[in-house]
Each structure stands twice: as C-alpha cells, then as structure tokens.
Amino acid sequence: MSTTAKRRRRETYQWREAVAGYLFILPWLIGLAVFTVLSMGWSLRLSFQHYDLATATGTSAGLDNYRQLVGNPRVATALGNTFTYALMAVPVDICFALLLAMLLSHQRRFTGPFRVIYYLPKMTPPVATAAVFLLLLNGQYGAINRFLGWFGVDGPTWLVDPHWVKVSIVIMTLWAVGGTTVILLAALQNVPRELYESAQVDGANGLAQFLRITVPMISPTLFFLVITNTIGALQVFDQAYLLFYRDGNAAAPDAALFYGVYLYQQAFQQFNFGLAAAMSWLLFAILMVITAVQLKLGNRFVHYEGGNR
Template identity: 45%
Template sequence: MSTAALTPFRRVPSSRGGAERRDRRAALLFISPWIVGFLLFTAYPVLYTGYLSLTDYDVINDPAFVGTANFEELLQDPKVSLALRNTFVFVLLSVPAQAVVSLGLALLLNAAGRASGFFRTAFFLPKMTPPVAIGILLLLLFNGQSGLINEALGLVGIDGPSWTTDPTWVKPGLAMMSLWTVGGSVIILLAALRNVPEELYDAALCDGAGWWRRTWHVTLPMISGALFFVVIVDTIAGFQSFTEAYTAFFGSGNTTYGNDAALFYSIYLFQQAFEFLHMGYAAALAWVLFLIIMVVTFVQIRVSKRLVYLEGEQR
C-alpha cells in the first residue's frame, strides 16, 4: 500500500472565511461615519454629563467635584417634584390619546382605497411644522377669550375653559395640541394594517364576525407590534417634551399662573443649565430623566410580552 493512501484526508482551505472577513470590513467601513458620529456626539456627551453631575460647574469656572451633592439637592427641590408630576400627567394624557387617534386615522386611511395617498400626505404634513410654530398656534387656538377651540365649543352651548391660564386645563390643552403631529404614527400603523393577511378577515367573516369583532380579534393583535412601537416612541418623546410648552408659556418671559402647570421636567432642566448656568445640577437632572425613561420603557417591554402578538412566537 502506498504512503499516499495512508495520509489522512485534509480539507482544502476555503476562501469563504476570507470573503466573510472582507464583507465585515466593508460593512464597518460603510457604517464608520455613523460610529464616529455616535461616539463623538452621543456616547461622549452622555459619559461627560455623568462626570458633570458630580461637579459644581457654571461654564465660566472649572468643574469642582462635589460628589453626590447635586443628586441630594434635587431630591429636596420642590420644583423637581412639580416638574416630574406635570410630566407624568402629560404623558398619561397625551400617549393614549395619540395612540387612539393614530389608530383611528390609520383605519380610515386603510379603508379609503385610492384616496389614501392624498390623505396620507395631508396627515403627515403637520409633522413637518416647527415645534415653535405649534407652541404659538397653541396660544391662538386655546385662548380662553377668543380662541378657535372655545368658539367652536360655544356653537354647541359649551362654555370653554381658560386653557392657557387655568392650571387644571393647561396640561390637557398641551396634550390635545400634541395630536397635531401624529402623522408619523399614522403612517407606521397604516403600513402594519396593509400587512394583515386578508385570509384572517375572510375566516372571521365566515364565522359571522362583525366589524368590531374583526377589529378587536384580528386587526389589533396583528398590528400590536407596530402599536407597541408607537406607544414606546410617544412615551419617550412625552417625557422629553419641551419646545411647544416652553414657547407657549415661558418663551415670552411671561409669569402667568399657568407657568407652574406647564413646567415640564425638560423645561426645568433647560432653565437650570442655560438660564442659571447650573450645569452640574442640570447634568444630574438629565441622568435622573434618563433613568426614569429607562425604567418606564423596561416596564412597558415586560408588559408587552403579554399583549403583543409576534408571528411564529410560541405562546
């Protein structure tokens, strides 16, 4: 028997590993601008604010390390508790309203047929409106004396409230104004509705299900993933709400009674940072807001495991 016959079989090196490495390097090269931008403009500022939150810093002088003094101060600051309460109330009012209105408009568009293209654009255009303009529009629409909202309510015999001065109605007015920009959520939910298999509706019709039962038992479960995404995004945006309320109630420097009712957490953070130059304290406020959003999002994700239907997932 020859020596060659006794030699163990050896696999010929494949070029697949080299191709994968080249593809990986090419992918990293293509996304390198995003990576650099993320490290410079997101990761570094976040880490640096963590350091500033432990200092006394007023921009003019060098940061002076004070440990956890900023966090201890914010725990005793009555404005922090007020701003947190206002922000939570606004989120609880605006997020469900945005979800319901977005879903309703998406259902209407889904049934509109060929006309949906025009209305889809029309619903999305307000999303392009600058937030500052929305804040000014809020004062015009919700003016207690001559606003369009109260005039419309007067036509049906309802005496409208003082939306911009009565603390009870300031946050509901802001929540209603947040519906101006639901166009993005409508587009997302409409895309989800278009992906619901028609076979499910046909089966429900064969079982005698009406519109409401088809919507509740077929449509909502099938789009629950997109609906959950919309709720998460709107919740995060609600906690960071700033421009509209600041423009309407603080931008002009007015000191009406409604200011305290419109003092959101982001507004108070902005005031501490750029009006009073308490950068260290503002950094501590920013980290508390980050932790609050993280906890709320984590709770939402945990709850979603029971409410969100994912195709192919075993229940």
C-alpha cells in the same frame, strides 16, 4: 474549482462585504461616539461637580446635586406634571393615530396623497405650530372656543386654567400625529386579508374583527409605539416651552412646569449645570426603569407570528 477554493472565495466576499458595511456606517459611529457617548460621560462627571461657567472649571460636589433633587419641591412638581402629561398623551395619541390609520387603510383611491397630507404636520417647525395654537387656544377669541360656542359651550381658558394646561398641550401634540399614523397604517396593511374573510364567514361583526384580529396582529407595532411615545412624552419640552415660557414668562402656571423645561431653566437660565446634569441622569434612570417594566409586562400581551416571547 475545488470546494476549498469556493469556500475561501465566499469568505473573502463576506469579509469585503462586512468591511464595506462598517465603512458606510462609520460616520454614524463617529457621531455616536462624539456626540452621545462622550457627551453622556461628560454630563455624568458634571453631575458630581459645581461648575463655574465663567472659568469653565468644576469643583467636586459629591452627591450634593442629587441631594438637591430630593429636597427640591419644583423637581417633584415637574415630575408630577410630566408623568400626568405622559399618561394623557400616549393613549390619546395612539388611539387617534389608529383611527386615522384605519380610515386610510379603507381608502381605495388617492391613498398616497392622503398619507402625505396626514404626515405634513409632522414636518411643521415647532415654533410655527406653537404660534398657530396660541391663537387656536386663546380663551377669549380662539377658534376652538368659538367653535364650542356654536353649541352653547363656554370654552375654558386653555393656557391659564391649571386644569386645562396639559389638555392644551395634548391637543397640540395631536397636530403631529402623522408619524404614528404612518407606522400603524403599515402595520394594518400587513394583516392578512384572509383572516377577515374567514371571520366574516363565521359571522363576526366589525368590532369582533377589530378586537380579535386587528389588535392582536398589530400588537407588536402598538407595543413599540407605547414605548417610544412614552419616552418622547417624558422628555416633552418644545410644546410647553413655546406655549408658556417663550418670552421668559415667570407667571406661567405651575401646571406647565415640565421636567424638560425645568432642566433647561437650571442649565441655561440659572447656569446651574451640575444640577441640570443630575436632573438629566435622573430622567435617564426613570426612563430605563419604565422601559424595563414595559418590556417585562408588555410582551405578555403581544402576539408575534412565531409565538409569544
């Protein structure tokens, strides 16, 4: 077979392989176009309208919905609560997951079952999780306060005291830390053992090995988790809504008013879809800016095998 024939045969094979690949991902592409791209375009249009649900028609509002965001103190409260929660939840979640991952990485036997056990809470429905934590965090007879009472500590009213509301949601978030743990465990297992052996020969203790070997080697994974967890934390909804607003509780503390909850109230309780759409695009813009800043600053501290980028 000539060289030209071989080249044509290779190109034909590559073309067929590419077509097969695109056919396999076609259902996902259709879903992306219909449920994401078109939905985003419609919501952007809706953010410049006053939408009437009864007639399913919208009238032009210009920038009125965005002006309402600037002058609405509830929006400022919701944003402040959401940012505070993110600053608390992201580092706590990653540090706790890293601790669990390191414990699992040193587990020589039954590693598989332990991974499953740690990941199972991630699969628990949010409603069931909220029902459990409503009992655990009860200020009078909750299990957490009873446990603290054994040590002579009077536990707070977790779900009432504004100072402890966000802490209670962070505690609930830690229940589903298994997903982060599995990702960090995979990163830890990819760190070459030879580096630790060399460090031991040089007399480095455990802390030095962790700071100078473990953290730099898993820094790309940590960086990825910081970005994704930040995005997730700024979109928090399930935990706050199920703990404080599940029954339409109008007496919920302002400390529990998160941006996602207030957006939901505007859209599906007040039926102010134009304002809710504007809120969603404001959150999208905030997430884009925060992610861009993280990418700009974070890459300076991330170690890549091919060198820093």
